[in-house]
Amino acid sequence: MVESKTILNLAISVGEILLKSGGEIYRVQETVSRILEAYGIEDYHVFVITNGIFATVYEQRKDAGSMVRYVPIGEVNLERVAQMNQLSREICEKNCTITEAYEKLEQYRNASGTNNRSLILACAAGSAGFCYLLGGRPYDSMVCFFLGILLEVFLLLAARHHASRFIMNIMGSALVTTGSLILYVAGAGILSDKIIIGGIIPLVPGVALTTGIRDLFSGDYLSGSIRMIDALLTGMCIAIGVGGAIKVFHLLWGGTLAL
Amino acid sequence: MDQILVSMAATMAFAVLFHVPRSEYLLCAVNGAIGWMVYLFCVSHDTGITIASMWATLVLTLVARLLSAIRKMPGTVFLVTGIFTLVPGAGIYYTSYYLIMNDLEQCMAKGIETFKIAGAIVLGMIFGLILPQSWFNQIGKIWKNYDTHG
Numbered sequence: 001m002v003e004s005k006t007i008l009n010l011a012i013s014v015g016e017i018l019l020k021s022g023g024e025i026y027r028v029q030e031t032v033s034r035i036l037e038a039y040g041i042e043d044y045h046v047f048v049i050t051n052g053i054f055a056t057v058y059e060q061r062k063d064a065g066s067m068v069r070y071v072p073i074g075e076v077n078l079e080r081v082a083q084m085n086q087l088s089r090e091i092c093e094k095n096c097t098i099t100e101a102y103e104k105l106e107q108y109r110n111a112s113g114t115n116n117r118s119l120i121l122a123c124a125a126g127s128a129g130f131c132y133l134l135g136g137r138p139y140d141s142m143v144c145f146f147l148g149i150l151l152e153v154f155l156l157l158a159a160r161h162h163a164s165r166f167i168m169n170i171m172g173s174a175l176v177t178t179g180s181l182i183l184y185v186a187g188a189g190i191l192s193d194k195i196i197i198g199g200i201i202p203l204v205p206g207v208a209l210t211t212g213i214r215d216l217f218s219g220d221y222l223s224g225s226i227r228m229i230d231a232l233l234t235g236m237c238i239a240i241g242v243g244g245a246i247k248v249f250h251l252l253w254g255g256t257l258a259l
Numbered sequence: 260m261d262q263i264l265v266s267m268a269a270t271m272a273f274a275v276l277f278h279v280p281r282s283e284y285l286l287c288a289v290n291g292a293i294g295w296m297v298y299l300f301c302v303s304h305d306t307g308i309t310i311a312s313m314w315a316t317l318v319l320t321l322v323a324r325l326l327s328a329i330r331k332m333p334g335t336v337f338l339v340t341g342i343f344t345l346v347p348g349a350g351i352y353y354t355s356y357y358l359i360m361n362d363l364e365q366c367m368a369k370g371i372e373t374f375k376i377a378g379a380i381v382l383g384m385i386f387g388l389i390l391p392q393s394w395f396n397q398i399g400k401i402w403k404n405y406d407t408h409g
Contacts, residue, residue, distance in 0.1 A: 022277075022335065022339070023333070023335070024335065027333065027335075076277050076278075076339070077277070077278040078277050078278055078279045078280070078333075078335065078336045078339065078340075079278045079279060079280045080278070081333050081335060081336070082280050082332050082333060082336060085332075085333050114275060114278055118275055119275070119276060121275075122272045122273070122275035122276045123272070123276055124272075125268065125269070125272035126269050126272035126273050126276060126343075128269075129265050129266070129268050129269025129272060130269050130343070130344075130348070132265050133262065133265055133266055133269060133295065133344065134348075134349055193352065193353075193356070196352055197348050197349045197352045198348075200348055200351070200352065201343060201346070201348045202273075202276065204343075204346045204348045204351065205346075206339060206342045206343050206346045207277070207339050209342070209346065209377065209380065209381075210335070210338055210339050210342050210384070211335065211339075213380075213381050213384050213385065214335075214384075214388065217384075217385055217388050235351055235373075238351050238355075239351050239352075239354060239355035239358075240355075242351075242352055242355045242356070243355035243356070243358055243359045246355075246356060246359045247359050250359070
């Protein structure tokens, strides 16, 4: 008979990875519950919010166990979400012993994600694409492509130095704006506003908004609010970054900068 | 049309950025393109961008749930990547721009518009989430049967 603590640890670890990678609250709660049930624990309680998981098992018995995890808001990794979903499905179909499950968990946890070069290219391609969709000419999209490369390189470096998310958003959007304005002033003949818009799209909080709505809809008001506030603050940081950069340019170029 | 191709490419770029499993890249791209085309369609029929955003998000959410049932992938995968064509990035930029330019009237107009679009996205998604998941699972099963026997 496997110790209930081991099972609890497994369930919470899967839930933690799921939550950190961008899973919705109801999904995390269901996953943890299903894993606990699949290994035979019926007396359990699970409570999940956007940055924490709390679970207890067998509260009334001598071998009662409880675990708490603090989950800081992490980078969205939808592959991890899908993998944890798959793992949970396998466990529930009784295809997995505890040891196998732990092994798979370690595998997924240590698997390397997409390499940096692909991320940089993807960010650049996304920015360029949106610049075009929102009214830029192909020439503007090309410029946006290079700004996108700059942005992602900056974001990766900042992440490695554990910069706060606010700083990353403000500086990232300021970087894109500055790059675009420098080129405009240097006479590159670009539609700098379309380029800036395309360039900031990778920073815009689409995930937080989407997941927040799904959380609110499932009745997880606390978690939904956390994510919505996160989305709002991110949007404000972007506005501050863009506005600040434009203001600095105004001061340097004496006020008349018709974009 | 070039809009379809570019929106597919842009959505796929974001799918890469969010580490979507490779097998789903194309479907994410298709869903993103569908959302964008619905949006363009509505705008070209003079519904205004707010309502257009709502309709586009609605269709996006429904297709995402359908794909999630067919591919046995969490719906978040398709929904999150597809929503990027609709988020009001332009709104954020112009709000900030007009604030700096001290054109407070335009700033308020753009700011409120940004919130309206965000609200429209919320509404569209909620309407899309109302339908019970079992309906989508049923369609998913029918598709699987058709796929293996057809």
